[in-house]
Amino acid sequence: MTVKIKVENLSKIFGKNPKNVLEKLEHGVSKEKILQETGHTVGVNNVSFEVEEGKIFVIMGLSGSGKSTLIRCLNLLNKPTQGKILIDGEDIVEYDKQKLKEFRQKKVAMVFQHFGLLTHRTVLDNVVYGLEIRGISPEERYRIARENLAIVGLRGWEDHYPNELSGGMQQRVGLARALANNPDILLMDEPFSALDPLIKREMQQELLDLQARLKKTIVFITHDINEAFKLGDRVAIMKDSVIEQVGTPEEILATPKNEYIKKFVKDIDRSKVLQAKNVMFKPSTVVSVKDGVKIAINEMEQSGLSSVFVVDKERRLLGLVTIDDAIKALKENKRLADIIQENYFTTGPETYVQELIPIATKNKYPIAVVDEDKRLLGIIVRVSVLSSLV
Amino acid sequence: MSSFPDIFRFNLGQYVDQFVKWLMTDYGEVFDAIASGILSLLVSTEKILLWLPWWLVLLGILLLGWKAINIKAGIVFSLSLFLVGTFGFWDLMMMTLAIVLASVIISLVIGIPLGVLTAYSDRFNAVMRPILDAMQTMPSFVYLIPALMLFGMGKVPAVFATIIYATPPVIRLTDLGIRKVPKEMVEASISFGSSNWQTLLKVQLPQALPTIMTGINQTTMMALSMVVVASMIGARGLGLEVLRAIQRIDIAKGFEAGISIVFLAIIIDRVSQGIAERFKYPE
Numbered sequence: 001m002t003v004k005i006k007v008e009n010l011s012k013i014f015g016k017n018p019k020n021v022l023e024k025l026e027h028g029v030s031k032e033k034i035l036q037e038t039g040h041t042v043g044v045n046n047v048s049f050e051v052e053e054g055k056i057f058v059i060m061g062l063s064g065s066g067k068s069t070l071i072r073c074l075n076l077l078n079k080p081t082q083g084k085i086l087i088d089g090e091d092i093v094e095y096d097k098q099k100l101k102e103f104r105q106k107k108v109a110m111v112f113q114h115f116g117l118l119t120h121r122t123v124l125d126n127v128v129y130g131l132e133i134r135g136i137s138p139e140e141r142y143r144i145a146r147e148n149l150a151i152v153g154l155r156g157w158e159d160h161y162p163n164e165l166s167g168g169m170q171q172r173v174g175l176a177r178a179l180a181n182n183p184d185i186l187l188m189d190e191p192f193s194a195l196d197p198l199i200k201r202e203m204q205q206e207l208l209d210l211q212a213r214l215k216k217t218i219v220f221i222t223h224d225i226n227e228a229f230k231l232g233d234r235v236a237i238m239k240d241s242v243i244e245q246v247g248t249p250e251e252i253l254a255t256p257k258n259e260y261i262k263k264f265v266k267d268i269d270r271s272k273v274l275q276a277k278n279v280m281f282k283p284s285t286v287v288s289v290k291d292g293v294k295i296a297i298n299e300m301e302q303s304g305l306s307s308v309f310v311v312d313k314e315r316r317l318l319g320l321v322t323i324d325d326a327i328k329a330l331k332e333n334k335r336l337a338d339i340i341q342e343n344y345f346t347t348g349p350e351t352y353v354q355e356l357i358p359i360a361t362k363n364k365y366p367i368a369v370v371d372e373d374k375r376l377l378g379i380i381v382r383v384s385v386l387s388s389l390v
Numbered sequence: 391m392s393s394f395p396d397i398f399r400f401n402l403g404q405y406v407d408q409f410v411k412w413l414m415t416d417y418g419e420v421f422d423a424i425a426s427g428i429l430s431l432l433v434s435t436e437k438i439l440l441w442l443p444w445w446l447v448l449l450g451i452l453l454l455g456w457k458a459i460n461i462k463a464g465i466v467f468s469l470s471l472f473l474v475g476t477f478g479f480w481d482l483m484m485m486t487l488a489i490v491l492a493s494v495i496i497s498l499v500i501g502i503p504l505g506v507l508t509a510y511s512d513r514f515n516a517v518m519r520p521i522l523d524a525m526q527t528m529p530s531f532v533y534l535i536p537a538l539m540l541f542g543m544g545k546v547p548a549v550f551a552t553i554i555y556a557t558p559p560v561i562r563l564t565d566l567g568i569r570k571v572p573k574e575m576v577e578a579s580i581s582f583g584s585s586n587w588q589t590l591l592k593v594q595l596p597q598a599l600p601t602i603m604t605g606i607n608q609t610t611m612m613a614l615s616m617v618v619v620a621s622m623i624g625a626r627g628l629g630l631e632v633l634r635a636i637q638r639i640d641i642a643k644g645f646e647a648g649i650s651i652v653f654l655a656i657i658i659d660r661v662s663q664g665i666a667e668r669f670k671y672p673e
């Protein structure tokens with residue numbers, strides 16, 4: 001995986017003399033004190049992170065935590081007070097006017113919370129805007145714009161004005177406008193926050209569908225932890241201008257770094273975040289087919305289980321034997337292979353717990369987690385599904 | 391005892407006179423250039439307006455009123471202009487209109503860029519604001535004095551004074567219009583890599599247009615009122631008729647000229663407001 005965006009020690013301070021204030025900040029003077037004494041606002045304080053190409057990186061935090069300030073640094077709508085922003089290895093902070101213009105025209109596009117559409121232009125003329133600025137010929141840019149409007153599901157609305165559209169549709173226009181430029185990077189500052197919950201969920205799903213096809217590098221801002229965990233390949237949680245924790249949703253859920261983050265993730269619907277691989281455990285006892293019935297019974301007795309999974313020598317899952325069948329087999333002198341049954345449930349490691357709950361509660365045998373080659377990765381028992389949710 | 395002592399007499403006017411004379415000798419060419427520029431614009435506007443057949447003008451007003459407001463307004467407007475014609479004031483009205491048009495054109499050419507500049511630069515705004523405030527509080531005929539000093543009597547100082555008097559509203563409203571363009575819109579434009587010019591021309595000015603149109607309406611109305619006053623320094627037109635009627639206590643002529651100006655004012659106001667309305671985008 002290549003790193004697309006690398007932010008190093010980025011700080012942004014608002015006010016007349018940010019450089020001086022930066023020194024104070026580095027000496028550990030608090031944000032509040034700086035505001036009181038100097039009238040400067042600390043927007044972002046010494047933040048570093050990386051975003052991999054083709055991934056969605058979500059920055060989440062409460063109002064005023066500095067999310068917008070941070071994302072606006074990434075296309076230099078805010079000029080950083082200090083720090084580096086490496087995009088494809090180049091520090092964009094050092095760009096001169098011309099290079100910055102090119103960077104904005106070609107590599108990055110922004111989607112705004114309140115859409116930022118031009119109300120004096122039709123939907124089509126809005127989508128065309130970035131291409132127009134780049135000097136693409138009219139036929140070409142209208143063709144591209146129509147294509148992108150179709151992608152976001154707005155075919156037929158080209159000649160309407162933005163304010164004739166609902167909020168959700170307006171944001172689709174915003175998205176189409178950003179996509180029309182075919183940028184590598186999409187910056188989305190709370191794009192769905194102004195929408196109704198229902199529309200919001202719909203848009204989230206569409207974004208994920210789009211992303212599956214387009215594979216853009218997306219930096220997405222939200223103050224909604226559920227949205228963050230639903231969309232983010234990785235999530236950064238901000239508080240008071242600093243990033244408190246970065247990680248995949250599962251990592252953050254599993255090991256919240258401090259009380260603040262614990263409180264945050266309490267609200268999360270874990271079943272939509274946790275996957276089979278997060279709640280499974282390595283089976284302490286498996287038997288190999290060639291081990292025979294006796295060993296299987298032994299294993300079960302020792303671990304106090306009433307059933308055990310049977311694998312071949314490559315650890316590929318063959319089936320399950322119960323203790324009752326095994327004892328019967330011993331009496332009747334049957335082989336282990338004869339009593340293997342397959343009325344248990346298997347799943348992949350990336351299935352969400354949400355889908356496993358009904359299965360786990362119905363089935364009396366554990367769920368087997370297997371990879372593509374049917375190798376047994378782990379097992380999930382009912383208790384571990386349910387306990388993962390609290 | 392109670393009268394003001396003569397020894398305190400201070401001949402300020404003398405110095406101003408000297409200053410103006412110095413201006414005229416050292417920068418005479420500049421003022422000549424301004425004067426000839428104003429004059430040629432004015433003369434050509436006047437020529438066109440006087441050349442137009444009267445019925446065509448009435449028809450044009452009818453259509454304009456119709457387009458900008460409704461058919462009824464169009465009819466009323468052209469009827470009232472017809473009435474002005476019956477007073478024998480057609481040509482005078484056209485001369486007045488010519489001065490108004492010429493002044494408004496120059497006011498806009500100066501005012502809109504100044505408005506953009508004040509919107510862009512807080513420092514320039516800090517300089518402009520008190521000047522504009524002062525200009526707005528001064529009675530209109532005060533502007534005749536510098537015009538007279540620089541250009542003498544005639545049409546040119548009339549236009550000059552009119553420009554000075556009429557420009558502030560369009561500056562103010564251009565400034566206001568640009569300042570109130572939503573920040574996100576401007577940022578959207580910048581985020582796509584627009585230059586400042588592109589943002590100004592493609593986003594800010596179109597967004598500010600309805601407000602600027604209101605400014606143009608106000609500027610036009612002020613120009614009209616000033617043209618009447620400027621007849622005192624030799625602008626021919628309806629204003630001069632009023633002035634003469636006052637001097638001769640000719641109630642009949644005074645009324646006819648006065649009502650003609652009122653008609654003209656109402657028509658210009660309504661039509662330009664109607665057009666301004668067209669430029670509004672639904673919120």
Ligand SMILES: Nc1ncnc2c1ncn2[C@@H]1O[C@H](COP(=O)(O)OP(=O)(O)OP(=O)(O)O)[C@@H](O)[C@H]1O
Pocket residue numbers: 014015041042043061062063064065066067068069070223
């Ligand atoms: N242009 C600016 N000038 C001065 N201070 C600013 C500016 N922009 C942001 N700030 C301050 O920086 C801090 C962080 O603001 P920011 O907008 O980044 O927060 P946010 O996390 O995006 O919040 P929200 O969820 O409300 O959008 C705030 O205290 C804000 O007042």
Ligand SMILES: [Mg+2]
Pocket residue numbers: 067068069189190
């Ligand atoms: Mg914000």
